[in-house]
Amino acid sequence: MNESDSRWKHDGVRVIPAGSLDPNTAQTPGMDRKAAVDFARAGAQKLWAGTVSIHAGAKTGAHHHGPLESVIFIVRGQARMRWGERLEFVAEAGPGDFIFVPPFVPHQEINASEDDSLECVLVRSDGQAIAVNLDIEPVEKPESVKWIDPVHPD
Numbered sequence: 001m002n003e004s005d006s007r008w009k010h011d012g013v014r015v016i017p018a019g020s021l022d023p024n025t026a027q028t029p030g031m032d033r034k035a036a037v038d039f040a041r042a043g044a045q046k047l048w049a050g051t052v053s054i055h056a057g058a059k060t061g062a063h064h065h066g067p068l069e070s071v072i073f074i075v076r077g078q079a080r081m082r083w084g085e086r087l088e089f090v091a092e093a094g095p096g097d098f099i100f101v102p103p104f105v106p107h108q109e110i111n112a113s114e115d116d117s118l119e120c121v122l123v124r125s126d127g128q129a130i131a132v133n134l135d136i137e138p139v140e141k142p143e144s145v146k147w148i149d150p151v152h153p154d
Contacts (some may be wrong), residue, residue, distance in 0.1 A: 003066070011043075012052050014037075014042045015149050016036045016037060016041070016042065017053050018126075019026055021034035021035060021036050021050060021051060022034060022035040022036075022041060022050075022076035025038075025050065025053040025129040026091060026130060026131035027132050028060045028061055028063045028133055029060060029061040029133070030054060030058050030059050030060035030109075031052055031053065031054045031058075031059060031060045031102070031109060031126065032052070032053045032054075032076060033050055033051070033122070033129070034050050034051045034052075035048065035049075035050040035070060036049050036050045036051065036131065037049040037050070037130060038050075038128070039127035039128070044127045045127055046125065046126065046127065047123060047124060047125060047126065047127060048068075048122075048123070048124040048126060048127055048128065048129055049122065049123045049124075050121075050122055050129075051119070051120065051121055051122065052072070052109070052118075052119075052120040052121075052122050053117055053118065053119055053120075054077075054079075054109055054110075054111040054117065054118040054120075055111065055117055056111060056113055056114055056115050056116055056117055057111060057113070057114045058077050058110075059109065059110040059111065060108050060109045060110070061108070061133050061134070062087060062088040062106055062107070062108045062133070062134040062135075062136040062138070063106070063107070063108075063131050063132055063133045063134055064103075064104050064105055064106050064107065064132050064134065065101070065103070065104075065130050065131060065132070066103065066104065066130040066132055067103045067104070067126075067130075067137050068103060068124045068126050068128075068130055069101070069102060069103060069124065070100070070101040070122065070123070070124050070125075071098060071099070071101075071122070071123045071124075072093075072098065072099040072101070072109075072120050072121070072122050073097075073098050073099075073102055073120060073121040073122075073123075074093050074094055074095050074096065074097045074099070074118070074119075074120055075095065075119045075120055075121060076095055076116070076117070076118070076119040077093050077094075077095070077111060077112075077113055077117060077119055077120075078093075078111070078112040078113050078116075078118065079092065079093045079094070079097075079099065079107060079109060079110070079111070079112065079118055079120065080092050080109075080110040080111075080112040081093065081099055081101075081107060081108070081109060081110070082107065082108045082110065082138065082141075082142055083101075083105050083106060083107040083108070084105075084106065085105065085106060085136075085152075086137065086139045087107070087108055087136060087138035087139065087142060088138075088139045088142050088143060089142055089143055089144075089145045090142035090143065090144055090145065091144065091145050091146070091147070092112060106134055106136060108138070
């Protein structure tokens with residue numbers, strides 16, 4: 001094997017085993033984030049990926065992720081998301097659903113189940129793990145918001 005044949009050996013595809021995720025990442029009270037892919041672990045320049053677990057009946061503190069876009073994929077459980085300046089909006093997502101969080105949007109993840117944990121995969125648009133925790137007094141009754149697909153409105 002010549003040098004050009006092996007150039008991708010350690011700089012190509014990376015498989016990060018489930019048991020080697022890194023809990024030493026930015027955290028928000030109420031959830032456990034673990035990094036799988038970031039700059040330090042995999043050399044990722046433009047994204048961060050990992051897992052998020054929220055215990056039964058638990059909720060995170062309000063936070064945002066600065067200029068980063070985030071995508072949350074629900075693996076198991078029922079997520080309730082609140083967002084807005086006073087967390088005045090709410091929507092729910094279940095297994096197989098995706099949640100998109102734009103930059104700087106104050107939000108809070110809630111496990112809607114009192115019995116089961118909420119397990120998610122999280123991907124962000126930069127190799128850094130930014131979490132800015134906020135002190136927000138939420139409204140008592142948030143407004144439920146349903147997503148309308150602008151590409152396929154029917």
